[in-house]
Amino acid sequence: MVDSEASEDERLWQWVAGYAQQYRSSLGVRPVAAGVDSRAIAQKLSELDALPQSGKPALECIQELVALAEPGITSMSGPRFAGWVVGGTLPAALAADWLTSTWDQNAGVGEGAPAATAFENAALAWVAALLRLPEAVKGTLVTGAMSANFCCLAAARGHLLEAAGWDVQQHGLFGAPALRVLVGNERHETIDKAVRLLGLGKRSLTCIEADGQGRLRPSVLARELDRCADPVVVCAQAGNVNSGSFDSLSEIADCVTRHRERHGPSSVWLHIDGAFGLWARAAEPHAPALAALADAAERADSWATDAHKILNVPYDSGIALCREPRSLRRAMETGGAYLDSGQPRTTFQPGLLGPELSRRARGFALWAALRHLGAAGVSELVARYAENARCFAQAIGGQAGLRVLNDVCFNQVVVLLDAKAGTEPAAWTIQVVRALQAEGTCYATPSSWHGRPVIRFSFCNATTTQEDALRMAGALGRVIAEEQARE
Ligand SMILES: Cc1ncc(COP(=O)(O)O)c(C=O)c1O
Numbered sequence: 115m116v117d118s119e120a121s122e123d124e125r126l127w128q129w130v131a132g133y134a135q136q137y138r139s140s141l142g143v144r145p146v147a148a149g150v151d152s153r154a155i156a157q158k159l160s161e162l163d164a165l166p167q168s169g170k171p172a173l174e175c176i177q178e179l180v181a182l183a184e185p186g187i188t189s190m191s192g193p194r195f196a197g198w199v200v201g202g203t204l205p206a207a208l209a210a211d212w213l214t215s216t217w218d219q220n221a222g223v224g225e226g227a228p229a230a231t232a233f234e235n236a237a238l239a240w241v242a243a244l245l246r247l248p249e250a251v252k253g254t255l256v257t258g259a260m261s262a263n264f265c266c267l268a269a270a271r272g273h274l275l276e277a278a279g280w281d282v283q284q285h286g287l288f289g290a291p292a293l294r295v296l297v298g299n300e301r302h303e304t305i306d307k308a309v310r311l312l313g314l315g316k317r318s319l320t321c322i323e324a325d326g327q328g329r330l331r332p333s334v335l336a337r338e339l340d341r342c343a344d345p346v347v348v349c350a351q352a353g354n355v356n357s358g359s360f361d362s363l364s365e366i367a368d369c370v371t372r373h374r375e376r377h378g379p380s381s382v383w384l385h386i387d388g389a390f391g392l393w394a395r396a397a398e399p400h401a402p403a404l405a406a407l408a409d410a411a412e413r414a415d416s417w418a419t420d421a422h423k424i425l426n427v428p429y430d431s432g433i434a435l436c437r438e439p440r441s442l443r444r445a446m447e448t449g450g451a452y453l454d455s456g457q458p459r460t461t462f463q464p465g466l467l468g469p470e471l472s473r474r475a476r477g478f479a480l481w482a483a484l485r486h487l488g489a490a491g492v493s494e495l496v497a498r499y500a501e502n503a504r505c506f507a508q509a510i511g512g513q514a515g516l517r518v519l520n521d522v523c524f525n526q527v528v529v530l531l532d533a534k535a536g537t538e539p540a541a542w543t544i545q546v547v548r549a550l551q552a553e554g555t556c557y558a559t560p561s562s563w564h565g566r567p568v569i570r571f572s573f574c575n576a577t578t579t580q581e582d583a584l585r586m587a588g589a590l591g592r593v594i595a596e597e598q599a600r601e
Pocket residue numbers: 198199257258259260261302304351352353354355387388389390420432
């Protein structure tokens with residue numbers, strides 16, 4: 115409803131608020147997959163003027179945008195979206211995100227945006243407390259866990275090379291001492307990308323054998339570290355992107371401690387990629403066994419995680435944290451007299467710790483999510499994801515031709531299908547994924563795990579119920595039966 119007495123701007127805000135409300139309420143009932151592909155949208159866009167020479171009123175323009183875009187919108191924040199690891203959107207966080215755009219603060223200028231800076235510090239301190247990390251931990255908000263891995267590994271690189279007598283900020287990497295990065299065979303690809311972006315090259319990686327659930331084997335890590343005289347980063351993982359499994363962080367931290375005792379305190383840096391898994395630590399007191407999967411995470415030097423998956427903050431909300439921020443600050447330092455706001459710095463400036471200069475004030479939405487849920491609410495939420503995943507896995511396990519391949523320890527379920535006679539398993543899996551998405555009840559995505567084509571289901575939406583989980587399992591069974599019957 116748009117008030118005809120309102121000004122042009124007011125009419126725009128009213129219309130958008132009404133549309134957003136209607137879209138949000140449709141999330142539980144509309145088909146989860148987008149109705150058309152990007153080519154169909156591109157075709158519609160190409161039918162408009164190549165470049166409009168004259169503009170049009172904002173409301174008309176936004177109505178046109180919605181008409182053109184909506185057919186291609188996937189209900190990613192709906193209760194039965196289980197693709198990749200994509201969280202939903204808490205209303206409090208979404209509202210704060212709208213305000214973030216309304217206020218349009220540049221969080222990269224510290225005291226020029228005092229509320230943005232203070233809220234980011236406060237939200238990061240809450241995250242550290244919730245995840246039971248050391249009190250002195252500091253960090254910054256970035257786009258996602260990819261960026262967070264990059265920031266943390268940049269800090270690690272600078273710290274270890276400095277201890278080896280090399281200032282990488284001054285001299286770069288040509289002629290630098292060798293730096294090794296020990297990673298599990300089933301690390302997330304973003305670790306490799308971060309290592310490449312940091313100029314270390316893939317050859318600096320040593321891959322450590324993983325077990326059947328994708329957990330790095332600490333005994334193999336210990337052997338590799340014993341052979342390692344160079345400065346070394348150890349990357350552990352909390353939450354395997356397929357199985358959801360957790361590396362044994364306490365055994366890994368023990369290996370790191372032993373290495374330090376032999377080679378010096380700055381010989382090794384322990385980083386944890388806990389994009390979604392680190393939040394398991396918040397499951398206390400609702401699910402202590404789940405929380406215990408990430409025990410000893412507090413012994414690391416840096417942590418990459420995000421709030422757009424498990425916590426259901428809208429994109430983008432990556433979190434990079436370091437035990438002590440000096441190395442992060444050195445890695446991300448930037449100059450420019452014009453950047454001074456003229457005001458004295460009164461608090462810690464997280465805007466100086468990231469790779470960006472100008473950027474969104476990400477602290478407001480994160481703060482609102484945590485203020486809304488409280489520690490108890492986050493604990494309940496994280497525990498609920500695990501219950502939904504177990505409920506789904508149980509329902510899948512009861513269906514012929516379907517097998518859950520992973521130990522469902524958290525929110526991820528990996529499903530293997532018996533292929534239809536005469537069809538290759540990979541082709542069959544893709545056929546079923548497409549049919550499942552087209553059917554509309556839910557959305558899951560394909561993967562390959564231990565050389566087998568699988569479908570992954572990820573439970574990290576606050577609005578998903580056990581009934582949704584059962585509907586998803588039912589839809590999968592139904593779609594497979596239909597595809598089996600197809601000529
Ligand atoms: C373990 C792990 N690390 C890193 C990432 C990358 O996160 P983002 O997409 O937020 O950059 C993911 C994404 O699912 C992940 O599961």
